[in-house]
Amino acid sequence: MNVRQRLFLLVTGLALIALLVAVLLWQQTKQAAPAASFIDLQGNKIVLQQWRGKVVVLNFWSTSCAPCIQEMPQWAKLYQQYHGRGLELVAIAAPGDAPNIVIDFTRRLALPFPVALDPAGTSFQTFGPIKAVPTTYIIDQRGNIAERLIGVPDFAALSPRLKQLLEPM
16 A cells, blocks of 8 residues: 555544544533423413423414414414324414414415414523524424424425424434
């Protein structure tokens, strides 16, 4: 083996070690989702920590946000596709949204997942502060924030990501 080959192997080995260290550090710095609870439109209390072991999607939205309205059918489709595998989803309406408008929208679209009101903006502050909607948090089975998405996600790319997160630990 000549000097050039040895140098190549040394540099490649060091690069692999650096990559491994970076991955390990990244995994250790995952942020735990904050303790939170929500009241859905039926008055049920949803405690985020009760869903530990499941993948949870928190979609912060507003009835006055056109992209939020447009993405809801896609969230419903993903929820129906993956709920049986352990996916939970809560859509949290913005503090300024009138409850009657949120209820009417939810009924019109027959959303299959819980929708919560946040009149005091508590959830918007706990997970942010959230300044733009839609904003979506995906929480993994261990209770860590796996993704924070601002704007309408690429649902074609999101579906395989959810599938990956739903794999048994």
